[in-house]
Structures are given as structure tokens and as C-alpha cells.
Amino acid sequence: MPETIQPAQLVGSNPIRKEGRAKVLGQARYVDDITMPEMWYGATVRSNIARGRILSISFPPEIPWHEFTIVSAKDIPGENTIVHLTKDHPCLAAEYINHPDEPILLLAHPDKRVLPAAVAAVKIEYEVYPAVFTIEESEAEDGPQVWNPNPADVAHHHHLKNTFKTYLLQNGDPDEAFAAADFIIEGEYHTGAQEQLYIENNGIIGEYLGDEGVKVQGSMQCPYYVVHALELVFDLPREKCRVIQTETGGAFGGKEDFPSVIASHAALLAMKCGHPVKICYDRGEDMVGTTKRHPSRTRHRTAVSKDGRILGGTIDFAIDGGAYATLSPVVLSRGTIHAAGPYHWPHLIVRAKAMATNIAPHGAFRGFGAPQSLFALERHMDKIAGVLGLTPEEFRRRNFLKTGDQTATGQHLLEPVDMQALLTRALKEADYHAKIARYAESNKTDPIKRGLGFASFFHGSGFTGSGERRLNSLVEIDLTPDGRPRVLMGSTEFGQGTNTVISQVAAQALNLPYEAIVIAQPDTGHVPDSGPTVASRTTMVVGKLVERASRSLCLTLTNSGYVPRGYTPEEFQAGAIAYLAEHGECKVSARYEPVGEIFWDDEKYKGDAYPAYAWAVYVAEVAVDTRTYQATVTDFHALQEVGKVLHPILAEGQIQGGVAQGIGYAIYEKCEYKNGRMMNNQMTNYIMPTSADLPPIHVHFEETPSVQGAFGAKGIGELPMDGPAPAILNAVLNATGIAFNTIPLLPEDIFERMTRTSDTGSEALEPAVDRDTRVEAEVVA
């Protein structure tokens, strides 16, 4: 690869990762690599019950408590809340406990080795209340009410008990469809919790700087979310809450909402002890105490005609939000919109709800609700095809959305969509037809049953509906003293390639070499709020802002006369230095503006749900060993249309990483709970795929540039999480003839179904019977 790539070809080429050199040298500084003079260490005392009231807290004399700083809810100068969308989530539990491992006290000490014994020594007595651990227990009419900030609401709307949020997406009248249907097909689908399992745990260093306010630095996706949380906890104005992102070792959504908690904790300890305080969780604490993917239950009822057309349907989508609302309403929203998939529904109702349980709050994880509802949909599509006697391919072909159609929210698809062609190409790349014919033969005798399955799906890029307008993101570019453009934004790098892709966009727009671009460290003291680094929005939305700001920098400098038109990199740099000498500084900015008309009605849930969509067909090949009951994925093809691919190597890596997480979600990763507490909170018993577990993951792109994104790009970050699980379970059905409707699908589940004598285990099974891997399971720890 050449060191310097000509600007003309920058977008679409593969310059080396901006911060890559530091990473391969082991010189990149993650939060736990940073120490400060006089720094202390913090630890968290947590509840060991799921729900109840604190009766007393005592400190046994064997610990020299005078050496420690102890923070409780009483020490919070502002509001005792971690704000996301509502204020139900306390920073520290003051009286009531709503989930196991809920933070109650914070301890700090100069020697981190003495902290575990001190944490264990604190004695807390509780009055224990009944708790709920599943969606079913949460919605049960005679069960306890575990969440509602306003009891009067429940008195009036009994169905709202324990409900964080509901949505109703209605398009036409499904009853008409059911009346006209040749077949009505029902199914129920479940997905489990999933741990993000970034290899770097959550960690933050907090400082209290007196009149200057609080300062925190650490591992995170969204510095401005943390600013917002600190403002309330410390009752300080925004400019006195400074947040800096350090190199971040993976996030996947797991560092979207949670850093607000640990940052508040570290800063509270720092305020009280007068030292910088570092809190870095170990793996066990990170896994029990931080957010995971929402478990879900989806019920489909679909009306179809005998020629294989969807006439209409209802989808009931429920997610388990855990003990506090955190981001559940928005996760639910994305799940609701994606529940309909890339199909045409003449009549559709989606009823969605997020329920409270006494489990640690569930939060953001790559895909954000879509992997759950798309798993259900794509399993259900195969089920319907089976009932109709059509192939999964043919049934989908008769119902795909196409350019100009309306989605379930009534959005007109103005940019080109060609699911038919994507499906044709994906099946061809995977050699699907020849292989299923061959395996149908070999499966008759071979104890290893092989099969292929696929999922067709879409993923919306950017915030839902009016979200981008509300975010009102801002990007700035200034000049460094040596005349290089420096991009200032709150958007963060955590492995996905933000720094690299944004540099490519800026370099291309400025007609400068990639190496000339500087990305400022995300520090809210210096960078503007370009919105959170989530929702597959950074390349598309922030990239577009960087493109616009770059053009305006170019104009500013050329109009000033310091930089000639048609400049060389050297002329640009010399002119920039001259401009700075004259004016002292040069800063341009670009603020979000919708591209074209975007209409969204939050009340009715109608309109343009996302500025753009990525479209995909994923094909999985599996082998199920009928002697060990182990399913493995033996080959995987991921085809997607994602607009212009700005950096093919990074993009391929994103897709492969997401597919690997999707394979884990489908057949390896199970969170085992007992009384609401995760029991397998170690890497030794929570099993993520290793290099020996994964198949070759072939990545294929179609590129149809979108007007929405920088140089035609659309978002790709979350997309690859959506397709693997349904594709794999559809492949297991193809291999074994058994329909599994719950993930994760582990060998014990396959064993149970293959050895069950009462029936054949076909699609005719009562959906309610196939609920074999529920969230709450008995664990032999």
C-alpha cells in the first residue's frame, strides 16, 4: 500500500488506520494505562438482592475505615439521578433497591488492593420485596408493580403497569386482511440477553477542580451524554462538566449510556476525597453491573393469500428493559420500525412495549432493538413459506419492497432499492441452490446434518424520525499552528474507524493528502457536540457535516487570497500558516440540515423513519452434529448495499466483526440468571466465539450512492448484527427439519428437541411449546 494516496482516489481507498500505529506498538493509552499524581482508586458497594428496601448499613471494625472515603446518595450535590430519557435511574440507591448489584456506596482508597476486602465487609440489611425477572412476570396482572414513576397512571391505565414505553404503528386495518386470508400463520419468537463483551472494561478517572467544576476522562462513546449526566448530579452548568474520551477498547453500544454512571461515581469520590479517582471495573463487575442487549418476545399473526402474498398482519413486540428506563424507549422504537422488514404490508399493526424487570438495566447494543424484531420476522418468513409450500426464496420475492414503494411507516422509498437482485446475488455467491440439493441427499445418511438458510433485511442509518433534527449536530474544523486542518467533533473512535473515515472525507473534500488531516481528541472543553457515536450515523451524518465544513474551509482560505485556487498541499499549508499569522485563528463549522424533505409524526409513528437504509441478504451454512447436538456455522456470506463504501478494508472488518457477534448471539452466548443476577459473569463461562469457532465470513458490497451521506455513504455499523441469527436458525431448520424459535440455541436445546418423543418437531409445533431457552433459567453454578 502506498504511503500517500492521491486525494482524487482517497474515498474508496484503504489508507492505514489513523491511530493504528500507536495500537500495533502497544502505545495507545486506554484509561487503565493512565495514572495521575496523587490518584486514588474507587470501588462500588452493590446490592445483593433484586428488590427491596435498605434497613441499615454498618461498617465492621476490622477495616480501618478512616483511611477510606465513603460516598453515599447523601453526598450528591445535585439530583440523585442518571438522566437518559427520564429520571428514574438513581446514581446511588438511597433507600429502594430495584436490581441485583445496584450501586449503593462508593469507596476510595490510595491502594487499590485493599478495596475488595472493604467492599465485602460493608454490611447491609434489607427488607426484601417480591421481584419480577421476565416479560411474562412483569406483565402479569396479579404480579407486583415494580416500576412506575407515577402510580396514578397505573390506576387509570392498568395495562401500563411496569411499562416504560409503548408504541402503536398502524397502517391500514389488519382485520380486513384476516377476513380475506387463505392462511393465517402465527408464531412466537424469543431472543436472550447478550453481553457486549468489549475486551476493555468500563473505566473512568474523575477529578474535582473546585471552581472549575468536574473533569472526567475514560472509555466511552458519547462524551456529551456524560456531560449531561454530570450537570444534574453536580448541579453545575454545562461548561463546568468537562469530559474527555481516551482510547476506547471496544464499545458496541455498551459504552453509550453506562459511562454516565461510572463517570458520576468517579467524580463524586474525587470531590469528597480531594484526589483524582480511577474506577476501572474488572470483568466480573462489568458483566453483572453494566447494560446488555434487551431480551425480547415477538408474536406474529400474518394473513397470506395462497399465491404467497402478505395481506396483512399484527406484530406484538415486547422487550425486557430491566430495572430502569435508560434507553429502552429508543431501543423499542428501532425494534418497532424494523419489525416489518423489507416487505410490503398492505395492512399492519405493530404493538410494542418495553417492560420493567428487576434485572440490571438493559441498554444499547449494536443493532438497538432491530436484531430482536428482525430475528422474529425472518424466522416467521420461513415458517410462512413452509406452510404455503413455497421456498423461502420465492415467498420473499413475492413480497419485497421496491423503489417507490411505501414502508410500514408510510415512507416513500425514493432512493433505489433492489432486494430481488441482492437475493439473487447472495444465493449465487453462497452456491445456495446446488448446496441445499446436495445436502438434502447427504443428510439422509450422514450423522452431521447440513443446511443453508438466509435472512433479508434492512437497517435504518441515523437517528429515528425527527431525531437528527433534534440532535442539531455541529462539526468544526480549525487550523493547527503548522497549517493542517483539524477536525473538531464529539464523535468518537472505538475501533470502528471514525478517525480514519472522517480524515478521508476531509482530505477528499479539501483535496489534501490523508496524512495532512488531524483529528482532535474528543474533549468537550474543545470540541462541539456532533451527536452521539451510535445508530450507524457517524460516517453518514457527521461525515456529511465534515464534508461541508471542509468545503467552507477551502473557500475561506482561497477567498482570503492566502491559498491559491487549485493549490498544492504545500501551498495550502503555507497559506494556512500565513492566514493564522494574520488572523490568529481560523475556524469553520457546519450544522446539521436535513437533505431534502423529512417528515415524521412521533404521535402516529408515521413518516420518514430514517434518512436512508442499508439493505442486505445474509446466507448461513450450518452443520448440526446429531451425536453431540452441536450446531456450527461452516460458511457465511454477507451481501449488503450500503451506499458508497469509503474504506473497503475497514468496512469489511466492520461487517465481519458484526457477523461474528451475530453468530455468538445465535448459538454461543447465553446470559444465565438466578434471581435476576447474571451467574456466568466471566469469560470462562460466558462463551464468545474464538478464532477456531468461526467460519470464513465472505463480505460482498453493492454500492448505490445515497444523497444523504458523505460522498454517497450510508451507515453500516449495526447492520451486520441483524442478519446472522435468523439466517443461522433458518439453516438449522433446513438441515434438521426442526424449527427453533429461540436464541441462543445451545446443544442442550437441540438435544431436548431431537430426543423429544411426543412429536416430530416440525413447524406445526405449537409456538408456545418452543420456548426452551428463556431468559430466566435455573443455573447450576
Added chain:
Amino acid sequence: MIELNINGKPYTVDVPPMKRLLDVLREDLHLTGVKEGCGEGECGSCSVLFDGVLANSCLIPVLQAEGVEIGTIEGVAIGEQLAPIQQCFLEEGGAQCGICTPGMILATKHLLDKYPQPTLPQIQEGLAGNLCRCTGYSRIFAAVEAAAKLA
């Protein structure tokens, strides 16, 4: 006092003999390229070379490291010059968030010492003790293959 030999240089540390080698490297010697991902021998982000063999430094009391040649990521590059393995990780996209990367590079070094031209199954097995949550491993395999070609 415990004497250590790290990346060919002698060090003397005054630490409890049961202190984990991982913590001695990070805290006492400020060699923070070695990372802690799990603390129980599962993730490989704390990998070091222990007399040339890949080992998890979170499981090794520093006492056991006396008299052993220890290699860490800080000893892989030659001055400012990246080693071929590092260059290949960079060019092939083998590092995303980078937290597993030091361990992966040492695992690759160990693998290529054993099998200069490894097959894909040998690569998969050789790296199976090093977890990566970002890449799905494919681009890491590509980096290893590219490094083997250069050798």
C-alpha cells in the same frame, strides 16, 4: 528483590513475590502495552512471551518469571521501525479497537516461530487463546498470512 529480564533488558523490582507478572509489568515497570481483559487466563490480552512461549501474564506470579526471558509488545518493534507483523496488522486492518492487538501480535510471533508458513487451521488454533470482539478474526488472519509471506 526480584530480577527480571524483559525484552533483553535487566530490571530489578521490589514487589511481593505473588504479585501477578501482569501488574508488575503495568504498574511497576510502566509497560502498559500488556492489557488485562479478564484476569483469569481466558482472553489473552495479557499475553507475553515466556522463554519464547506464549503465556498469560495474569496467571503468573512474578516470582516464577525470575530467570526467564520475557517478551512484551514494547520489544517487538526495532526502534521506530515497525516489525513486519505490526506493519501487516496495520495494512490489513488486523487492529480495530486495538485492545487485543498487543496480545494478538505476540501470539502471531509465537505462531510464526513455530510454523513459518501456517495453514489457516494452524492460524485459527494458534490464535484461539486470544479473544477479539471487534474483527471476527478474518482480517487478523489476513495480517498473519501477509506477515508469513514477508518472512
